[in-house]
Amino acid sequence: MAFLHVPRPWQLPESQATSEAAFYNRRRFLKTLAGASLAGAALPLLGCQKQLTADDSPLVGTRPLSVERNPVFAQVERETTNELLAATYNNYYEFGSSKAIWRNAQALPTEDWKVEVTGLVNQPRTYDLDDLTRAFPLEERLYRFRCVEAWAMVVPWVGFPMNALIQAVEPTSKAKFVRFTSYFDRAVTKGPTFPPSQFLPFPYTEGLRIEEMANDLAFFAVGIYGHTLPKQHGAPIRAVIPWKYGFKGAKSIVKIEFTETQPATFWNTLSPNEYKFEANVEPDVPHPRWSQAKERLIGPGSQFDWQEVPTIKYNGYGEFVASLYA
Ligand code: MTE
Secondary structure (H helix, E strand, O other), X not given: OOOOXXXXXXXXXXXXXXXXXXXXXXXXXXXXXXXXXXXXXXXXXXXXXXXXXXXXXXXXXXXXXXXXXOHHHOOOOOOOOXXXXXXXXXXXXXXXXXXXXXXXXXXXXXXXXXXXXXXXXXXXXEEEHHHHHHHOOOEEEEEEEEOOOOEEEEEEEEEEEHHHHHHHHOEOOOOOEEEEEEOOOOOOOOOOOOOOHHHOOXXXXXXXXXXXXXXXXXXXXXXEOOEEOOHHHOOOOEEEOOOEOHXXXXXOEEEEEEEOXXXXXXXXXXXXXXXXXXXXXXXXXXXXXXXXXEEEEEOXXXXXXXEEEEOOHHHHOHHHHHHHHO
């Protein structure tokens, strides 16, 4: 995300992402995927599957997840983004402020992951990943993805609706908001050198109104493109709220807390005028420093290879969410 008005030298390493994506050529990519789907067919849980990618791949450490695509979210009128492009063009400030952070993100320790669900709920609980996938059936959904920076992708996520978790933990009548907290350990997630990480309000947090969380579209992703999440996408579990700007989707979640009042969140704390708590995709509401009327649909080949298309209100999901804002 852009803090300052003029040249952003810390974004220069983005050029590396393109050369890396070009290096992991299409043939190798298809081979990886073919192997992944065969091997994954009979192995439903996240923990006990064989890793299928090499250490030098942006998909390192991922395991196949073979699940059905939800027919309601089976298609988008735009082309699905090239997987290696999506895996090498990321925002994950804990690991730096350029888009080319996938190698840095490999430092994230994802073993024995726990997600604490706490706050105003009748059934507080700490889940490990297998608990989550046993409790909540996984499905695949193809969603449009829109970053506040005005780039966009189309991504197939694997996960489960947030509403399923709401049902399981039973928020009390006082619960009006939810807050997601991402993993943070300053020794591991060093953060960017510019802007210096100690000035950023880590851990990364994001939040929703509880009615937004209960909307059918709000999703916890544990996978992408038919396998577990690569670390740079927010392994092992992240939020995806497709009618809002991408920054609402906290990565690598360790805590989900139900609260009575609107929680403080990372970007909103840094710059409330630029990054609203609500943050719905709205073409007519410009960011203070740029228009949101159009977006750059990234791909097919590299990040420099994009198509400019009109931004759609609620990112095209008005039929599901407009009533929340009536
Ligand atoms: N979550 C954490 N913990 N840290 C981040 O820096 N960046 C956000 C969001 N979630 C971010 C985060 C932003 S600005 C975007 S656009 C998306 O992640 C990018 O997701 P992707 O890299 O998987 O495409």
